[in-house]
Amino acid sequence: MKRKYTAGIDIGGTGTKLGLFAYGGKPVEIWSIPTDTADHGGHIIKNAAESLCRKMKALGVSSADMEGAGIAVPGAVKDGIHAEVCPNIGWMHRDVRAEFIEAFSAALLSGQIHAETAGREAYVAGEKKREPETADTSALFRTSLAHINSSITCEEANDRGCGFFEPWLDSELLPPSFRVKVMNDAAAAACGEFTAGGGRSSRTMMMVTLGTGVGAAVIADGRLINGVFGCAGEIGHMNVNPTETEKCSCGRRGCLEQYVSAGGIVHRMKKYLESGGKSLLDENSLSAENISDAVYNGDELAERVMKETGSLLGRALATVSCVIDPGLFVIGGGVAEAGEVLLTPVRESYINTCYPPSAGARIIKAELGGNAGVYGCALSL
Numbered sequence: 329m330k331r332k333y334t335a336g337i338d339i340g341g342t343g344t345k346l347g348l349f350a351y352g353g354k355p356v357e358i359w360s361i362p363t364d365t366a367d368h369g370g371h372i373i374k375n376a377a378e379s380l381c382r383k384m385k386a387l388g389v390s391s392a393d394m395e396g397a398g399i400a401v402p403g404a405v406k407d408g409i410h411a412e413v414c415p416n417i418g419w420m421h422r423d424v425r426a427e428f429i430e431a432f433s434a435a436l437l438s439g440q441i442h443a444e445t446a447g448r449e450a451y452v453a454g455e456k457k458r459e460p461e462t463a464d465t466s467a468l469f470r471t472s473l474a475h476i477n478s479s480i481t482c483e484e485a486n487d488r489g490c491g492f493f494e495p496w497l498d499s500e501l502l503p504p505s506f507r508v509k510v511m512n513d514a515a516a517a518a519c520g521e522f523t524a525g526g527g528r529s530s531r532t533m534m535m536v537t538l539g540t541g542v543g544a545a546v547i548a549d550g551r552l553i554n555g556v557f558g559c560a561g562e563i564g565h566m567n568v569n570p571t572e573t574e575k576c577s578c579g580r581r582g583c584l585e586q587y588v589s590a591g592g593i594v595h596r597m598k599k600y601l602e603s604g605g606k607s608l609l610d611e612n613s614l615s616a617e618n619i620s621d622a623v624y625n626g627d628e629l630a631e632r633v634m635k636e637t638g639s640l641l642g643r644a645l646a647t648v649s650c651v652i653d654p655g656l657f658v659i660g661g662g663v664a665e666a667g668e669v670l671l672t673p674v675r676e677s678y679i680n681t682c683y684p685p686s687a688g689a690r691i692i693k694a695e696l697g698g699n700a701g702v703y704g705c706a707l708s709l
């Protein structure tokens with residue numbers, strides 16, 4: 329039987345978005361916390377688990393009502409469990425599912441204990457009639473953890489400040505069927521748009537997210553394509569300029585990401601300004617957002633940069649269409665907020681370079697905006 333709620337956690341390079349959804353897809357609440365990339369990203373999962381736990385408590389949602397959590401990570405995921413290399417957050421080969429279950433269990437446990445500690449303090453102050461019962465706490469703690477398949481020990485929990493244990497901890501912390509699914513962030517965004525956004529009417533689509541990097545994922549005949557190495561759809565690293573001398577984040581040269589990501593747009597604008605180009609913008613305060621805004625204010629250099637961006641992306645999408653022939657391309661991420669300044673040149677370039685029978689594919693802006701990933705991972709459980 330399906331439980332009442334699912335959670336989505338979309339981990340980004342600077343912020344982590346979390347969502348609690350009623351099972352079936354209606355969001356109860358979506359919120360964000362900063363992503364702490366210190367210590368090779370070692371605090372990220374714990375921070376997210378604790379934030380989710382606090383929100384559940386504030387909303388009166390019990391862990392027994394949770395179906396599970398979907399987690400989107402900015403890197404390759406091969407098996408729904410492990411994240412491979414995630415350069416933006418400092419991760420290498422992590423068992424995200426096990427780490428989340430451990431952190432979430434500890435957060436739930438800690439939250440319950442803190443509540444009980446408050447009760448004990450209230451009793452001491454004369455507000456309670458009965459002192460809490462005592463018990464062999466170590467045994468109870470091990471019992472409570474047995475069904476969540478975690479390797480955490482009583483001593484480790486004490487080290488984390490969990491305090492003392494009470495008999496009521498013997499109650500179930502997480503349902504035995506609690507599921508955790510780990511996905512690539514672009515794949516999660518694709519599933520979000522496919523399920524609840526602009527892709528609802530499409531069976532075969534590609535999602536492209538333009539932000540710090542370029543993420544992309546393919547849904548073909550209603551199924552997310554993962555690929556053998558977890559890299560299906562990664563058009564950000566499609567070579568579009570064999571003569572490029574600067575390196576991409578992947579180590580190659582000439583990748584699409586070097587030109588159409590937020591950093592790539594700023595980098596090209598800066599180069600034009602350094603070589604004498606005239607613009608309303610100051611070269612020391614450039615961002616993809618103010619470059620696209622400048623186009624609406626009649627800035628010709630900014631318009632040139634955005635047209636080049638659209639042209640490169642349109643050609644890349646035309647190449648993709650030769651392989652999967654989608655009816656829809658959904659463009660999301662912060663750069664897509666540029667709207668028609670970007671999308672019009674993308675469409676023109678696509679139509680001029682695609683295999684003509686595929687020219688009818690629609691190219692639209694993501695409907696769910698920055699929430700596509702958190703929808704996708706929560707609703708893919």
Ligand SMILES: [Zn+2]
Binds near residue numbers: 579
């Ligand atoms: Zn690359």
